[in-house]
Amino acid sequence: MSEISGGSFIARGLLKFGVLFRCFFSERGKDVPFIIENKTFSTEQHEVAVQWNRTFFFSGKNRFFDAVMIHDEKEKRILDYFGKPHLLLSVLSFEAEQNGALKITSGQQWFLIFGKKIPIPKWLRGKSTVYESYHDENACFTIEVNVENDILGTLFYYKGSFQEAGTVE
Incomplete structure (x- = not known):
């Protein structure tokens, strides 16, 4: 990632809790190496799912941002x-x-x-905007992620580029 930034002192303190769940972290930096590993699978309910495991390599420690996306056929x-x-x-x-x-x-x-499932009130949510694209001229993908909260402002921001490395079995 060319940049991982954002978050007030309070926001970054809250993000530290996410390390326990492999989903958020408070570290920030420039030119942070990372890996994204994707894997498709079917859930027990026979839903199509994609597992997204991201590892960020900060000096002296690795941080993770793992998620699973599922297509909810019933709710579209x-x-x-x-x-x-x-x-x-x-x-x-x-x-x-x-x-x-x-x-x-x-x-x-x-x-x-x-x-x-406990609903999160709108004022407490992290509102994310993500832009992903592929650039033929550089043969790479780019990503830009911005997550904000109505009260705390920017929670985190990152942007970078990467190339597909192939499949891992």
């Missing part, structure tokens, strides 16, 4: 489950931009605690 929406075990659930919306980028935004969210 994409659900994003964050963490291991899942701590947070968010509805995602996808749209194509005129420049060919994919824009992903978050919607309704829930905390997942002891098997219960």
